[in-house]
Amino acid sequence: MAATLGELAARFGCELHGNPDVVVGRVGTLSGASSDAVAFLANSLYRAQLASTRAAVVILGPRDRDGCPVASLVHAEPYVIYARIAAFLHPATAVVPGVHASAVVAASARIAPSAEVAAHAVIGPDCTIGADVLVGAGSVLGAKVTIGAATRIAPRVTLLDGVRIGARCIVHPGAVIGADGFGFAPDHGAWQKIPQLGTVVIGDDVEIGANTTIDRGTIDDTVIEEGVKLDNLIQIAHNVRLGAHTIMAGTSGIAGSTKVGKRCMIGGGVLMINGLTICDDVLFTFRSVVTRSVDEPGTYSGVLPAEEAGKWRRNAVRFRKLDEMAQRLADAERQLAKLIATTPKNTDG
Amino acid sequence: MAATLGELAARFGCELHGNPDVVVGRVGTLSGASSDAVAFLANSLYRAQLASTRAAVVILGPRDRDGCPVASLVHAEPYVIYARIAAFLHPATAVVPGVHASAVVAASARIAPSAEVAAHAVIGPDCTIGADVLVGAGSVLGAKVTIGAATRIAPRVTLLDGVRIGARCIVHPGAVIGADGFGFAPDHGAWQKIPQLGTVVIGDDVEIGANTTIDRGTIDDTVIEEGVKLDNLIQIAHNVRLGAHTIMAGTSGIAGSTKVGKRCMIGGGVLMINGLTICDDVLFTFRSVVTRSVDEPGTYSGVLPAEEAGKWRRNAVRFRKLDEMAQRLADAERQLAKLIATTPKNTDG
């Protein structure tokens, strides 16, 4: 949709420098924006692109205003304001109330009149679908699934029995929520399945990435608190709890019963083993393997970056003898100390 | 369903301490169980919770019996017995024989009268679906797929041409079995696809996690032997063979043609490269990268745990000079040896 710069400034609390009657209809990058577009500068890495932008207006912070060759919307938090203006100019496709003729809906399901159930969706018995919810094409809901208002379930999502999802969530295609946790008792060389009887409870404003899997709890529930954001291809095992506003990048995974605090940031490919407790405000950089509980907020790392293969190999070979090397160093230190203690000073020098 | 303690003791071979007429209807955790529930104590980590449990009865081992404040079902293997009692009290939803009107089933498919084909499932030509099988909503079976008795295919599973699955298996949502293996011949700067002409053969009592992928073989088949348990988001490449009762945790992967023995345990995030042979009874801890064949049963590891970022970085920087450090140590050792050989003893001391 279109708006004037004056409307945007008023609606989003910015200071406008420029003609309030100019009309914009989209967002763009600093380097690629057309003359009807809003760009933004929130990362100093891109400051060099400001001088040559052809955007109609740039959202930026106070200290970048003077360097802006076009109109500007000035705000202390330009990235958040950009996010809001982008959502305003590019609203998500509207939900079209109603159930598609090809959807299969159990008679006992309660679906709000304002909700949309798309083609080939399947809604099981005793489900409750809130107002303005979208259930995408081909998604399958088991029995007794509850979805809060204005949540959007993309196409081809699976929500299994008893899963409860809050309001204003987004679940991307291929996500599987509520499959059995992975629990087996060793039984004379084979494995006896442990029934997975809990479910998954997800708070408001949660986003869940494509093909991410969140398993149901064994007896109690797996819990994802409000505001959590999960990227694609993430594995959340049974009885995990993720604290509010924690964010996880793609291909990471958390093993059974680990509890993660609020506002944690978990990089791509991180793996946490089972049974840990991670306090609030912890950041794990990409590909870390977390093997111990953490009770101190801060940043934790655990990856060795790739290098040219020959150089890597020489160091990796040495790593395989690191314990021996440490013992040799200790031996050398002992010999050296003994030598220092027993050697006469060279009084000639 | 409900049962008396006397019934449970008799059916599952436990020694009952308590009133045999008490009725229970569910399982619960030691700390959370209500007074109609069965709890269990199988891991000494939870022993402290025993004293305050409000469960009707606790399944436990002989040495924990005296510390139990409520009734007890005593057995030498309390975890396996718990698994069986939980399955007895909480049976899986019954299969409802018949083909849903919205399913699309090829005329040549043979479906046992006791099998259920759910809404929007698609069954290709010449498939054979055994007795008591469930094919979940939206699942797609290609041509000539065979499914053994009592196997449960969850919603939104894909089984491609020729895949054969044994009896009593469970396949979770989003799993893809029988997609093409990843094979290409280099062809003057581009890639020529190698046709993937084998299929996937899966034994009895196998469980396959959500969004896990198992590729078809190139010429011969990919084989998953009986009793194998695979967690979510696992990648099994073409022509892999997994031995009976091997278990793999989530986000692990095995590259082409690697053969894994029986009763192996493969931790989360483990990666095995192609062409290896792993003997029976090998355990790889989480996130190990397996680059060599293993012919000795035992435990193998390969991960450096995350630490506070500053500390990690200091060590990681040193790792990049580990080869140089090893050479410096060798130099120091040589100099030291020479010095010891050529230094007069301090005879004053």
Added chain:
Amino acid sequence: MAATLGELAARFGCELHGNPDVVVGRVGTLSGASSDAVAFLANSLYRAQLASTRAAVVILGPRDRDGCPVASLVHAEPYVIYARIAAFLHPATAVVPGVHASAVVAASARIAPSAEVAAHAVIGPDCTIGADVLVGAGSVLGAKVTIGAATRIAPRVTLLDGVRIGARCIVHPGAVIGADGFGFAPDHGAWQKIPQLGTVVIGDDVEIGANTTIDRGTIDDTVIEEGVKLDNLIQIAHNVRLGAHTIMAGTSGIAGSTKVGKRCMIGGGVLMINGLTICDDVLFTFRSVVTRSVDEPGTYSGVLPAEEAGKWRRNAVRFRKLDEMAQRLADAERQLAKLIATTPKNTDG
């Protein structure tokens, strides 16, 4: 299908040694081929199997010809020729033109008469489906999706709004192309979603593995150039660009805005962080973590292989003190140098 050796030699430019009238109908492995099958020898690891093969004919290089006990099709590039002959003898199932009665197709979609839309597929408004395209059962296409001629979309694929796919591509089951990129602005302890307004553009002859995810761009598009091959369970983040003929093995991932050159080879489980630029012709071995841009073609590595757990642990413990060890070595070197400088020579020796 069947062919004579003479036909194969003529069609694929091989030198035939053997009876041109022999008929073959399939491919097989050197060790397992039946007498109506074509085998191949392209990897010297398998040379020992040549002497005992029972294949009708073996495709091999000039220097293996004399050791072949059966007929041979000699070519300088036996693996590529094998790929072509295998595809010729085992053609993919033919596309059956037409839209299945259970598919849901928007009135505004343009579907080539020669294309097949399978059962329960969903095609959104303004899609364009090219000649000879297959859209598999249960696949869902959003609005304005474009698919080039002869591309095969497997069952249960999701292509979201605006995605454009070239000709002769293969997309395997469960792949999700065009889900939102993972972008959020920190907003006073919570996260503000950044609208993801770009799409995904995929060139010709691209193959995309099962359950792989490719996110749409934030403003500009995510781009996969022609001839790229992606294995299963790969995560490609928003605004990534993959150069032509680059190949990635399973469970690897690339974070936002990273640009990878042409003809790169990316091993299984590799992770690249965001914002990097990788030049053409770079090979990353399995499980490497790429944290810096690369402007020099070559091979890069970054993994420590698993070892017997006790040995691994001893070295891993030392790694945690590597910085201290390096400082101790430097101290010892200093003391040693001082000692050498100040010690009288033993003139007795």
